Amino acid sequence: MNEQKRPRMADIAREARVNRITVSRAFSNPELVAKETLERIHAAVAKTGYIPNQIARGLKADHSNIVSLVTPAYMSGVYGQIVEQLSGLLYRSGLVVNLFPVQDVEGHLNVVLRELAGWRPAAIVLFGATLTEESQQIIRNARMPVVELLNYSESSGTSSVGYDHRLAASLLTSHLLDQGYRKICYIHSARAANIINADRLAGFTEAIRVAGGPILLRSERDQTNNQQQMAPRDHICGIELKSTTAFHAGFELMGKLANWENRPEAVLFASDMVAVGALQYCLVNGIAPGKDIGLCGFDGIELTSVMRPQLTCLDFPYQRVIAEGARQILARATDQSTSDEHIRIPVAVLHRETT
Amino acid sequence: MNEQKRPRMADIAREARVNRITVSRAFSNPELVAKETLERIHAAVAKTGYIPNQIARGLKADHSNIVSLVTPAYMSGVYGQIVEQLSGLLYRSGLVVNLFPVQDVEGHLNVVLRELAGWRPAAIVLFGATLTEESQQIIRNARMPVVELLNYSESSGTSSVGYDHRLAASLLTSHLLDQGYRKICYIHSARAANIINADRLAGFTEAIRVAGGPILLRSERDQTNNQQQMAPRDHICGIELKSTTAFHAGFELMGKLANWENRPEAVLFASDMVAVGALQYCLVNGIAPGKDIGLCGFDGIELTSVMRPQLTCLDFPYQRVIAEGARQILARATDQSTSDEHIRIPVAVLHRETT
């Protein structure tokens, strides 16, 4: 396979009886090349199936039209939509998006970051990754524009568009308290290699503390065959979940919560998918969400409004993240000197039927 | 911003008082470098924040450890899981995965393909893209290993691991017929720039024809504010849906189907998400799936088993796609001479409660 050698620019040049540089120009500045010459070149390209070597091009140019997004390996909910639309917008501006999925594994982020930076993309876009000191070093050393999306941060050296997840969690928790719920359980991922998760947890505990409530931690590492019984007064419950079974995890977890001696009055879920699973459990088992128990999602993926009763969650205008994000990326990819900008997207509680 | 120049290998060499080539070796063959020298080099790297330029490296080496996946811009259901796990497996073999999302827009695939091929990845992985003659040309000219995932194909020049979507659709349709359903409606995306969708449609019509039924086409371009009323005897209904509103689309479409004069006895959905939306409509509106109407999903995303009643769909062992896919990619990325291989993953109908 692949016996024949790949054609190079020199081959096109010979074929079209011009200098290599003219072929180069035909690609980058066709308006500078005579129409007839252009045609010969195009013919030669078509005939040989020439594909310009971006690597060689990049070596000289030291920039590319690729925007690299660093994302969680499993892109659930809003992530997928944001990537889809962002990619569409940037494409229209001549940029090609590529994603580097990061495993939730020690060190993977740094490996990816280093590799990616070595390819000198036009810009690096981060999706709620937790940046260790080392990660930040890498980013700084890369000396290329970095935009953080989804979480609002004021860290210098990177721009950001997103909302304050701490505040958001706090708002949702306060909402539950306002509705009269007292014993509130927070369900989040126990493996929180993600700044967003950490911020949300902080927001929850803060709101509970402000309300004078005790915070009782519990981490359930394996919710399928767990030995430990949950204690009746737990407020916070971290579950270690495979992202690919979030719905089931929510379903099963709700089963346990419902059977606690001292069942929580409301549950706040850091993941909409887990929340939907839990909602479904309630529906099947005759527990009326919004009456018998309060259920609250987070970002507000599409499903939260398709399910009946509809899940209370955040009113999060993620379209603004896309629009502002695209604008920032474009500006920074084009003009390296653009300075940092931090845009906070406002969120509110979308009070629906489950609370 | 980014004032200072990025350090290069020569800078490290000077700093560590060695030749450039020794620095190079320190990265690629550290065992050939004296321990002490290695330390000086590492110190210099740490001090300057040097990041090897993959572009320059690639120019000389003409290969990289990057595997590029060409995926739909919005990765729903199983796609996401496959990418996540595949990326994990390949990472353990020293390969870094990056995704190129393709918009469902004329020509975008070819733009992406050409760009991507120019970066000379170790392998190209295709996710159910419809390859035009031009796309195939590009792939052939790229002269690099190509693996098609998710759809079984026997096209030469690329390996493949997947199932036969035509057969699958046919199986599901036959299942519905076997259950006694006669008036069966098939709901699929009207914009089918995707070989998978085309195959599924073919499988459905084939099964209906074999059973002696008439095929009645209808394409509904805009299901939110459509002028045309659907005809009562339609068998096939293509809906043009924004991928980000699949659940709602299913919900609303089911509302229409349910109110046809001559309501279909069963509905086969090419998208699980649309199917779940439809199921939810039935639940809310007192239509009993499996009794009043047959509902059938496709791939079998997690939700199909969390919803009650559980959705009938395919029993699709996608883990095998991941395992076999990773094996093939690895073999081809490592050894360019590996020959084509076509693996057909068997599927069966998972008869559940909605049929």
Added chain:
DNA sequence: TTGTAAGCGTTATCAT
């Protein structure tokens, strides 16, 4: 409008 010369940052090959 087209061409010449030089060099982008790395590694393969061959020395020492």
Added chain:
DNA sequence: ATGATAACGCTTACAA
């Protein structure tokens, strides 16, 4: 164990 030299395929700067 380390070094010198010559590429890799393209583009920038300048020249004609």
